[in-house]
Amino acid sequence: MDFIGAYSAxxxxxxxxxxxxxxxxxxxSIILAFIIGTLMGIIRFARVPLLSQVVALYVGLIRNIPLLLVFFFIFFALPEVGLKTSVFTASVAGLTLYASAMLCEVVRSGLNSIPKGQIEAARASGLSYVSTVRYIVLPQALKRMIPxxxxxxxxxxxxxSLAIVITLPEMMRxxxxxxxxxxxxxxxxxxxxAILYFIVNFTLSFFARKLEKRLTIS
Structure with missing residues (x-):
C-alpha cells in the first residue's frame, strides 16, 4: 500500500x-426520476384507464431486469435503430428509467396508505378528485414516503457507478x-x-431525517 503516492495532488x-x-x-437522475415516478405513481393510484396498465407493464419490466442491462440497451442497442446518445445522456437516461419505476411504487404505496374515508369525505364536501389528491392525500402521503x-x-x-461499463468518467472509473x-x-x-460515497449518502440521510421531523411537526 502507498497512501502518500495514492493521495498525491x-x-x-x-x-x-x-x-x-x-x-x-x-x-x-434523481430530479427526473422523482418527477416521472410521481406522475406514474399517481396514475396507478388513480387507476387511469389504459395509462395505468401501461405504467404497470413498464414498472414490472424495469423492476425485473438489472440496471446494467438498461445501460447496455440505451448505449449499445438504441444506436442500432438510429438513437445514439452521449455517455452522459445514456447514464442519466438509464438511471432515470430504472429509478422512476422504483419511485412509482413508492408513491403508489404512500398514496394507498391514506385511509379511503378521508378521500370519500373530501369528495363529499365538494372537492374534485384532483384537488382531493393534491390537498388531502399527497401532503399526508409525502411524510410516509420520505424514507x-x-x-x-x-x-x-x-x-x-455501474455506468463504468459504458465508460462514463465517474468516480469509480x-x-x-x-x-x-x-x-x-x-x-x-x-x-x-468509499469515504466520498459515505459522506454524500450520510448527508442525504441526515437532511431526510430533518425534513421528516419538520413535516411531522407541521
Missing part, C-alpha cells in the same frame, strides 16, 4: 473530477484508472471512494 484532483461527474449524473424516497436517492448515487497505474494504490483509492 494529481490523483486526488482526478478522483474529484470523477466524483463531480457522479454527483451531476445522480442529481439529474423510501431518500433510500432510492442513495441507490441512484450508488447505481451511477477515475479510481480504476488511478490504481491501474500502480497496484499499490488500490486500497487507498478504494478507501477514499
Amino acid at each position: 494529481n490523483n486526488l484532483f482526478y478522483l474529484l473530477k470523477g466524483f463531480l461527474v457522479t454527483i451531476e449524473v445522480s442529481a439529474y 423510501p424516497i431518500m433510500s432510492e436517492c442513495t441507490s441512484i448515487l450508488k447505481g451511477s 477515475s479510481a480504476q484508472i488511478i490504481y491501474n497505474y500502480n497496484v499499490k494504490f488500490v486500497i487507498p483509492i478504494i478507501l477514499m471512494v
Whole structure:
C-alpha cells in the first residue's frame, strides 16, 4: 500500500473530477426520476384507464431486469435503430428509467396508505378528485414516503457507478484508472471512494431525517 503516492495532488484532483461527474449524473437522475415516478405513481393510484396498465407493464419490466442491462440497451442497442446518445445522456437516461419505476411504487404505496374515508369525505364536501389528491392525500402521503424516497436517492448515487461499463468518467472509473497505474494504490483509492460515497449518502440521510421531523411537526 502507498497512501502518500495514492493521495498525491494529481490523483486526488482526478478522483474529484470523477466524483463531480457522479454527483451531476445522480442529481439529474434523481430530479427526473422523482418527477416521472410521481406522475406514474399517481396514475396507478388513480387507476387511469389504459395509462395505468401501461405504467404497470413498464414498472414490472424495469423492476425485473438489472440496471446494467438498461445501460447496455440505451448505449449499445438504441444506436442500432438510429438513437445514439452521449455517455452522459445514456447514464442519466438509464438511471432515470430504472429509478422512476422504483419511485412509482413508492408513491403508489404512500398514496394507498391514506385511509379511503378521508378521500370519500373530501369528495363529499365538494372537492374534485384532483384537488382531493393534491390537498388531502399527497401532503399526508409525502411524510410516509420520505424514507423510501431518500433510500432510492442513495441507490441512484450508488447505481451511477455501474455506468463504468459504458465508460462514463465517474468516480469509480477515475479510481480504476488511478490504481491501474500502480497496484499499490488500490486500497487507498478504494478507501477514499468509499469515504466520498459515505459522506454524500450520510448527508442525504441526515437532511431526510430533518425534513421528516419538520413535516411531522407541521
